[in-house]
Structure formats: structure tokens, C-alpha cells
Amino acid sequence: MRKRIWNRICKEFGLWSLAAPPGLLVLVLIILIRIVGGMQSLEWMFLDTMLRLRPTEKLDERVVIVGIDEKDIEWVKQYPVPDGKIAELLTKLETYKPLAIGLDIFKNVSVEPGSKELAKVWRENSNIISIEKIFPPAEISPAQGLPTEQIGFVDLFNDADSKNRRYLLYTPNPKNETEDKYSLALQLVIRYFQKKGIELKTGKNDPNTIMIQETELPRITDNFGGYVGMNHEDGGLSILMNFRNNYQPFHVVSLRDVLNEKNENFYEKLLRDRIVLVGNRNMSAGDIFYTSALPTLELKGQIYGVDYHAHVISQILSTIIDGRPMLHSWADMGEYTWIVIWGFLPIVIGRLTQSVWKNLFNVGLAGVCLLSYGYVMLWLWGVWIPVAPSLIILAVNGVGLSAFAFYQHDKFLRSQINERQNTIQHTFTVIHNGPLQTLAYGLKHMRAKDIPYEQLIGQFEKLDREIREIGEFLKLETVTAEESLRLGSGLILELNRPLHDLLYEVYSSTLERQDFEHFKTLKVKIRNFDPIDDKYLSKEYKREICLFLEEALCNVGKHAQGVKCVQATGVYAANKYKLSVKDNGYGIQSKLENKGTKHCKLLAKQLGGEFRRESVSPRGTICELSWKLTK
The missing domain is CATH 1.20.58 (Methane Monooxygenase Hydroxylase; Chain G, domain 1)
Incomplete structure (x- = not known):
């Protein structure tokens, strides 16, 4: 075992x-x-695809976008929109008491008329956040006179495939590393939670991130998800974008809608205690970024900058308040x-x-x-x-x-096993048709004591020679790649000869054997074998067919008592070959199926043909193998 x-x-x-x-x-x-890093692009593609295929999410009421579109520009009749109109818009928005307002429009250069009015609005409302760009090559200063708490940077980094998937929340000031710079989204989130009495803290498990109400924001590390060897040139805290999947993720209104609105109750309900983002939603401003993570964008594959910041704010609020997960790895x-x-x-x-x-x-x-x-x-x-x-x-x-x-x-391995089984089967057939027949003949006469002792000794000496010859033949057969066949008579046939020649040799050699007593009573020997093309048979099938003929003839010699005539024929007709051996002996004496019969049935199955062995009238036995010729 x-x-x-x-x-x-x-x-x-x-x-x-x-x-x-x-x-x-x-x-x-x-x-x-x-x-x-050779897999990054493919992993980004899978990420975008799976984000895009998520179920639709509900609209986030906490974030409202005031978008300045092409119709607003036509209505104002000036571009960029003058500071006076922006001041008027911010003043109107403040009347609805939002928690914070983010102005996603650069104001480093005044656009008259109205710069003084806009400066006054900023001074009087500390919850309004302006923007700047802090990283080269396109650095843009914030509006003059604003304190740091009212400024947020809007620098966005794209990946190697030009898609925007990351958002930088804070970073050391490139010009003064002793102080940190906060992004527009983070400044607005801070004000939102401060109004709710919630402070932002340093993470416990990761001291390099932000924790809000025991929830740490997962930051992008050097090898985060599909990212490999991230170059954190900003040195700050970046998060992965988890866009809100909706045709309308936020309420969006236009500048002219707010300034012309007569229904005060509607806007008070829409904007009160909300985060409001004001920004360009027109192609003229060029404030466009790229993503494949959203299926329904106004511009295919493109998202306005103000919308991008809104998604960042929404995902942080949704994580802390609703339990919506941020993306991590x-x-x-x-x-x-x-x-x-x-x-x-x-x-x-x-x-x-x-x-x-x-x-x-x-x-x-x-x-x-x-x-x-x-x-x-x-x-x-x-x-x-x-x-x-x-x-x-x-x-x-x-x-x-x-x-x-x-x-x-x-x-x-299976072919080796099959080859070994075929070798065993062939060895048994050779022994069965040769030495075993000699042994059976000798034993029969030894029991009957009807032949001289010297003749009996001769039979067993013949048995010894046959066994030794079989051993030598099997060694030779291994070397010659099974291209030959040894019959029980000792005759060796080359299998590259045509089948009908081989069948003639098998017939003649077998009927000349002296160890089958019923061959001695034969008076009539008939044989005829039609030729067939070698393309229909492999050498292995030739071998098996010759052994079938030898087995059938040996059975006549052993069992066909009183036989006078034996007929062996191979008939080729209608693309079918029928090989049969017929005798006129006393017929089949036993219905038991011996090993030779089983092997013949197996050969017929391999050839896709049929085998039959039965008595014929008025006397005799026929043993027949037939099959269709296919390449």
C-alpha cells in the first residue's frame, strides 16, 4: 500500500x-x-470600466453647482464675466445661507467693471473660497488681499494615459515647505464639517492622511492598486476618484437663473446649508478634464473642472455621512x-x-x-x-x-500505456498461436500415450526453440519499430508488404504446421485475397488482421473435427473488405467466449467493422471480420 x-x-x-x-x-x-509598471494602463482601463458599469446612484443634495454656460455669456454680453456680475451672484447666493461657496474662477486679474464690489464681498463673507494654481509651469496667483483660509488650489494631475483619476487634497507649499496648501475641495469640506461641529484630525493608522469622525481617507501610496512607483512630486495627500455614477449627480443651475429667480423659497430650499460651487461650464474657458469612469457625461470622456471638484467633495461627505466607500487597495x-x-x-x-x-x-x-x-x-x-x-x-x-x-x-503517458498493452496483447497472441499449440499437442499425446517417447521429447524440444525464438524476435521487434510480425509457425513477415501478400503467407505457413492434428484430414484448401491499397491500413492494423487470420486457421486445426475443406477469402466490394475462414468440420462445440474471440471483437471495434463466428448449415464454422475502408 x-x-x-x-x-x-x-x-x-x-x-x-x-x-x-x-x-x-x-x-x-x-x-x-x-x-x-508594465500593467498600469491595463489596470486603469479595468478600473474605469468597472466604475462605469456600477448601478446608478442617487443625486447628492449637499452639493450644488452654479455653472456659467454659453447662454450666460450671451446674457451678460461680456467674456470673461465681469467682476461686478460675479459679486452680484455671490451676494445673491449668500442670501440663501449656504455653508460654503467655492468660486472656481481665477481672479488674479481684475475684469472690470466691479472689481471693488467683488473685493468687498470677499471681505464680508469668509465662507467664500477663491482658487489658485501652485505647481509649474502654469502657476496662477489668487485674488489679492485674501487670507490663506479663503484660498484653495485646483491643480490636477493626469495619469500617463491623460485621464484624471487622482485628486490632491493638500501639499506642502512649493515656495515655503513650512506651511501646507489646501485644495479647493478640502477647504470647502473643512467648512462644511466645522459648521457641523466636526474637526478634521490626523489619521491614527496612517499619520499621513486625514481622519474625520474615526474614518481615515485612504491615500494613494507608491504602489496603490494598479499604480506602481508613484512619483509624489507634490509630497502631499492624494486620493483616488470615486465618481458618483448618475446622469445628474448634483443640482446644476446657471448664473442667469440665480440672478433672475423670483421664487426665493425654491432657492432657499435648494441652497441652504449646502456647499455651492461656482465655475465655468462652457468650452470657451478650457476648464476640461478627462475620464472614462463615467458613462453619461455631457461631453463624452470629458468633465468640467467645477464638476470634478464637486465629485471630490461629494465622495468625502458621502464616506463620512452615508458610509459610501472611498476607493482603496x-x-x-x-x-x-x-x-x-x-x-x-x-x-x-x-x-x-x-x-x-x-x-x-x-x-x-x-x-x-x-x-x-x-x-x-x-x-x-x-x-x-x-x-x-x-x-x-x-x-x-x-x-x-x-x-x-x-x-x-x-x-x-496514455500512448505509452496503450503501446505497452498492445505489446502484451501481441506477445500473448504469438505465444498462443505458437508455443501454446505445441504444448497442447504434446500434453494431449502424453496423456493418450499414443506416440513414441522420442517423438514426444521432440515436441517439447520444439516448444523450447519456439519460446527462445519468440524472445529473440521481441527484442528485434523493439529495435525495428514494430515493422515485422512473427507467426506461430516461426515465419517472420515484413509488414511493409501489401496486405494480400501477407495473408497468402499467413495462410500457407499456418496450414503447413504439424502440431494441429485436424490439418492432416484436409483434402481441399481454397484461398483468395483481393488486394487493397496500403493507404487504408497502418502497419499495426496489418499486424492485427494477419493475427486474426492465423487465429482463425489455428482454431480450425484445433477444433474442426472431421474437416475436409477449408476456405480463406478476402473480398473487396463496395468500399468494404470482408476476410473470412470457413470450414466443413462438425461446427462449434462450445459457446464459451475465449480470449481470442474477445480480441477479435476488439479489433473489429477499432476498425469500425464487425466480427462474427458461428456454425453454418449443414455443417462447419465461419469466422469473419469485415470493415469499411477509410484513410
Whole structure:
């Protein structure tokens, strides 16, 4: 038992050692490519696709956008919109008591008329935030005279594919590293929570991030999700964008709507205790950014800057207040463990199935599970897992390498087993048609004591020679790649000869054997074998057909008592070959199916034909093998 288990283990180890290395090589290669950043673009694409396919979310009432569109410019009859109109708009908005207002329009240069009125509005309302750009090459100063608390930067960084997926919340001042600069979104979020009596704190688990009501904002680290070796030139806190998936994520009104509105109650309800963002929503301003994570944008693949900031504010508020997850990822160890698991899975599938079609089905099913799991993790828990490299490994190993290697190796092992079984079967047939017949003849006469002792000794000496000749023939046959056939008579036939020539040789050689007593009563010997093209038969099938004829003739010699005539024919007609041996002996004496009969049935099945052995009227037996000729 132990030996059998050990042999099984050794065989399994040998199989894995031959078939698994290609899959492991692909696994290592994919991991190395990911480590150097070769998978980033593909992982970004999967992230955007899964975000885009999420269910629709409800509108966020807490954020309202006042967008200055083309019709507003026509209505004002001046572009850029003058400071006076902006001051009038901000003053009107303040009457509705919003918690904070973000003006996403650069005011480093005055646009007359109305610059004094705008400056006065800022001085009187500390909850209005203006903007600046702090990173080169396009640095833009804020409006003059504003305190730091009323300024937020709006610098956005795009990824290598020009898409915007990150948002910088705060960073050290590039000109004075002793102080921090806050983004427009963070300044507005701070005011929102301050009005609610909630302070922003430093994170406990990660001291480099912000914590609000025991919730830490997950920051983008050097190797965050699909990002590899992030160059944090800003040195601050960046978060990954989790856009609100909705045709209308926020209430949007225009400048002219607010200034012309007569229904005070409507706007008080819409804007009271809200965060209001004022910005350009027209192509003339050029305040456009790019994303593939939203399915329904006014401009395909593009999002206005003021909308982008609104999504940032909304995702932070939704995380703290509603429990909507922000996007985060596993640690490096967790990600690469996940990739290794999916690298080994197709190798295991290939070993278990060992079938191309079964493997394709199981690998396809595993791929669906992987995509579904990645989608659910992102949608419900906000976890960005490495789907792209896992899917590539699954596809390459599952469809390409591992399954093929296991299948081919298993096929090779099976062919070896079949070859061994064929050798055993052939050896038995040779022994059965040769030495066993000699042995049976000798034993029969030894029991009957009807032949001289010297003749009996001669029979057993013949048996000894036959056994030794078979041993030598089997050695030779291994060397000559089974291109020859040894008959029980000792005759060796070359299988590259035409089949009908071989059948003539088998017929003549077998009927000349002296160890079959019923051959001695034969008076009439008839044989005729139609030729057929060699393209229809392999050497192995030639061998089996010749052995069938020899077996059928030997049965006549052993069992056909009183036989006077034997007829062996091979008839080719209607693309079918029928090989038969017919005698006029006393017929079949026993209905038991011996090993020779079973082998003949198996041969007929392999040829796609039929076998029959039965008595004929008025006396005799016919043994027949027929099959269709196909290449």
C-alpha cells in the first residue's frame, strides 16, 4: 500500500515537474512586468470600466453647482464675466445661507467693471473660497488681499494615459515647505464639517492622511492598486476618484437663473446649508478634464473642472455621512498573493481536467468569477484588486500553456500505456498461436500415450526453440519499430508488404504446421485475397488482421473435427473488405467466449467493422471480420 502511494506521488511529481514550469514562468514574468509598471494602463482601463458599469446612484443634495454656460455669456454680453456680475451672484447666493461657496474662477486679474464690489464681498463673507494654481509651469496667483483660509488650489494631475483619476487634497507649499496648501475641495469640506461641529484630525493608522469622525481617507501610496512607483512630486495627500455614477449627480443651475429667480423659497430650499460651487461650464474657458469612469457625461470622456471638484467633495461627505466607500487597495503582499493564486489556479485546472474543452470551460468560468469578484469588491467595498494581471495569467496559463502541457504529457503517458498493452496483447497472441499449440499437442499425446517417447521429447524440444525464438524476435521487434510480425509457425513477415501478400503467407505457413492434428484430414484448401491499397491500413492494423487470420486457421486445426475443406477469402466490394475462414468440420462445440474471440471483437471495434463466428448449415464454422475502408 505504501509503495503504491509512493509510486503515485513520484508519478505526480514527475508530471508536475514537466508540465508546470511553463505556467510558473508566465506567472513570474507577469509579476515582473507589473513590478516595473508594465500593467498600469491595463489596470486603469479595468478600473474605469468597472466604475462605469456600477448601478446608478442617487443625486447628492449637499452639493450644488452654479455653472456659467454659453447662454450666460450671451446674457451678460461680456467674456470673461465681469467682476461686478460675479459679486452680484455671490451676494445673491449668500442670501440663501449656504455653508460654503467655492468660486472656481481665477481672479488674479481684475475684469472690470466691479472689481471693488467683488473685493468687498470677499471681505464680508469668509465662507467664500477663491482658487489658485501652485505647481509649474502654469502657476496662477489668487485674488489679492485674501487670507490663506479663503484660498484653495485646483491643480490636477493626469495619469500617463491623460485621464484624471487622482485628486490632491493638500501639499506642502512649493515656495515655503513650512506651511501646507489646501485644495479647493478640502477647504470647502473643512467648512462644511466645522459648521457641523466636526474637526478634521490626523489619521491614527496612517499619520499621513486625514481622519474625520474615526474614518481615515485612504491615500494613494507608491504602489496603490494598479499604480506602481508613484512619483509624489507634490509630497502631499492624494486620493483616488470615486465618481458618483448618475446622469445628474448634483443640482446644476446657471448664473442667469440665480440672478433672475423670483421664487426665493425654491432657492432657499435648494441652497441652504449646502456647499455651492461656482465655475465655468462652457468650452470657451478650457476648464476640461478627462475620464472614462463615467458613462453619461455631457461631453463624452470629458468633465468640467467645477464638476470634478464637486465629485471630490461629494465622495468625502458621502464616506463620512452615508458610509459610501472611498476607493482603496490591498497592501503589496495581499495583491501579489492574489496574483500568485490566480497563476496557480489554471495549472491546477489543467491537471484536473486534462481535456482541452473541459479546460476551456473551467478557465472561462474562473475568468467570469474573477471579473465578477473584482466588480463586486469595487462596487460594495471600494477595494481595487488586481484584476488585469490575474486575468492575463489565467488566460495564458489556462488556455495556452499549462492545460496544453498537461494534456500533451498525459497523452504521451496514455500512448505509452496503450503501446505497452498492445505489446502484451501481441506477445500473448504469438505465444498462443505458437508455443501454446505445441504444448497442447504434446500434453494431449502424453496423456493418450499414443506416440513414441522420442517423438514426444521432440515436441517439447520444439516448444523450447519456439519460446527462445519468440524472445529473440521481441527484442528485434523493439529495435525495428514494430515493422515485422512473427507467426506461430516461426515465419517472420515484413509488414511493409501489401496486405494480400501477407495473408497468402499467413495462410500457407499456418496450414503447413504439424502440431494441429485436424490439418492432416484436409483434402481441399481454397484461398483468395483481393488486394487493397496500403493507404487504408497502418502497419499495426496489418499486424492485427494477419493475427486474426492465423487465429482463425489455428482454431480450425484445433477444433474442426472431421474437416475436409477449408476456405480463406478476402473480398473487396463496395468500399468494404470482408476476410473470412470457413470450414466443413462438425461446427462449434462450445459457446464459451475465449480470449481470442474477445480480441477479435476488439479489433473489429477499432476498425469500425464487425466480427462474427458461428456454425453454418449443414455443417462447419465461419469466422469473419469485415470493415469499411477509410484513410
